[in-house]
Amino acid sequence: MDKMLESKIDAYIDEVWDDVIRDIEALVAHPSVSDASKAQPGAPFGPEVRAALDEALGIARRLGYETGEDEGYIGWGDLAGEESAQVATIAHIDVVPAGPGWTGDPFTVRHREGWLIGRGVSDDKGPAVLSLYAGAFFKHEGITPRYAFRALLGCDEEVGMTDVHHYLETHENPAFLFTPDAEFPLCNAEKGLFGCTFASAPIEGGLILSWSGAEATNAIPSESVVELAIDAAELPQPRAHADRLTIEAVRPGVARVTAHGIGGHAAMPEGTLNAVGLIVGYLRELTGVLAAGEERFLELLALVHDGTDGAAMGIASADEAFGPLTSNAGVIAVVDGRITQSLDCRCPASITADEIEATLCELASRYGATVEDVSTKVPFSVDAAHPAVQTLIDVYREVTGDTEAKPFSMGGGTYARNFACAVSFGPEEPMANAPAWVGPMHGPDEGASEAALRRALKIYILALVRLQEIDL
Template sequence: MTTEQQLTDMVNSLTEEYFAALRKLLRIPSVKGPAAARAPFGEGPREALDTAMTIAGELGFQTKMVNDAVGVAQLGESADYVGVIGHLDVVPAGDGWSYPPFDLTIEDGKAYGRGVLDNKGPALACLFALYAIKQLNLPLTKTVRILFGSDEESGSADIPLYLAAEPAPVYGFTPDCKYPAVYGERGMLRLCLETDICAGSGIAELTGNHHSSMVPDFSRLVFADGYEISAAGKGSPSNAPELGVNSIIQLAQALLADTSGRLPEDVRCYADWLVKSLANQHDGAGLGIDFEDRESGKLQLTPFDWSVTADNTLQLGLTIRYPVTVTEDQILSRLSANLPPHSRIRVVRSLPAVMFPQSHPMLKVMQDVYERCTGMDGTPVTTTGATYARSMPNIVAFGPSFPGQKGIAHNSDEYMLVADLLKNMQIYALTIYELAK
């Protein structure tokens, strides 16, 4: 029997044990919270780390916690190591679930729960992939570390804490994006467009279900006299705006249609600008920033937040994912020329594009394993997402979503096919073995 068949059979034999462990992790609401003792990103992420370390210890791995931020499960003793890093923090559950968000529900071949895709399910699949290698006692020349992060959804501040105490892997991957292997990640900007409005606007509150990782599905404006205008949309990940309906745009349209006479003229003009510039223009064409290139395609723009301050400033939050050959200065220069009056740009977060050498032998291993396991083209690709590959040296994103699977993470009823979770475990077992043998 070939090593590949041995690993596949061993992975399949671990199904029941894997899902029992996954249920333990999914039951922890590991959303970022206030920093506490031994919990820099909140009690929930810390509990998830501790649980993962207990699971790894029960599987016979060496374990340790690094700066209370990253949990390590290790096989081997050599200094050089292959690093596989997933994360256990999750975005808030939100509304609209058909199943308990913080639990594992398996129905009709699908596994549901917040984090089952992003990223507890795939991270744990990597641990069990290494467990399959361990159980077969396959010879490895490099140490393998499965790393469990705790702050990926809120900026990846856990990685600097890890690297302050530990060396980076010689190579590896994060199971937190898509297949095939991802050699390039677009540049990302999170901006706040600040616009001054008249002091007598009468707007008391401008709020909604607003988060930088999502297309918002609810927005509301309340006037000082209690009169309210609200709008519903459809949520989707912010890197798939075409799959959602943005409630901010819906609210602006509702404001323009309102006949109460409460809306000041400057706010009406702003709402008109917002609709004309942003409605269904996910490539940024309405703002003159519709860049694209051969490597990564078109720019992607998502309004995710709209609020008003006590000093009568409208604040519009935007996420922009721009092609790998474009610069931040190009984006800001074009954008500055297309703002409403009395506006300015504040850069909240900036992540330049990253590119991994396409000729690197690690990508060849990933391509070969993926093609053998799926029969599909494994040519490396680029992504609109932001993963640990931006923060951890020498790694790329690899899985867990297969081509055509998009817009599932961060939504209600987040799910993965049971068959895909097991296929991921097979792919990861073979990849880890090939990289470390």
């Protein structure tokens, strides 16, 4: 690495770091869960998301960007370049709901032993702030980059990415874009997505009054609560996972069963334990207690929750490029006398959405259930040999010393798949390196290492500098 350039980058990070942390704290303070039902003029995803976007645009203006927005769907900060071609980043300022299990206020950043804890510090408000400060390095040093730089700020990544769809209707694709919304070193391929909802037939004489799980389909629930029209004293103690299940009386004739699992992101189920699945297991122990329609649907749910590879449902598949299919059944509810269960699958190219849908519809029909609200996205990839991809990998190797680093595929769905030439590029670190009290993204006590964020900022600055040196 050019020692003079490295010295300038290090000095810049030292100078701005306290501001970086304060800006992350300010952005996390907004409970910006995207909700189109709360849409207002200029705020298509609700006032909380709009407030977070205004916060982020204010940071951008303070750093010297020219700012703009697309009717509240997405915002950006611009730095002019010598050429019209554009290098861009995109991060999102919306978050998944906080959910249960937090040991402190999810929207107040807590500092503990070099970690930041709060909803969005990792996914994706912390990285959004890093992207703004990375581009601002040019302004700080008085450099006019070869390519224009745009730091995009999305508002609907966690729900449907309608923000970028709206943006791309009237704006050109950048020459190259990366999103700081994955693990390092670099993801150039994303699995396809398949989502649906299983719905039971109307249930006569049901005892399941309510049932909760994850608050978002792409979250693995850490807690699930079911209320039953039965006295708590009549319920047996669980035979399996007794340490994770509690039974209590709500009132005479109504009992509550609570399950505590291990939450996480639907794309990365390893090491998690779905709390809804724990409830399913317990309810199936209640032989002859529930209504016939409930028992029948629970038979289906037992298959849905039998592992995270889809094998019990008949949809397991894997290929060399993308790895195995993963599945998560997160959001569950009782609505109008029916039980509904969401399914979120991350799919390799070895199985199509039509094949999955046909298999699941046939499976559901065996239990008198239906498959509804199907949504799909095809797998996405960018050639690892692309010069911009190689530039980012080279920068990561240079800063970290990891000479074996190479692009990988993942199950997570990021903004990258919506653009013509884009990848996801950190800054997350493997959770195996985190203390036990740090939670994953989408889970309670979501955390980010301050040291890792500092290193990521250095990587992003150097990456933006190096991208100016190649032909795009």
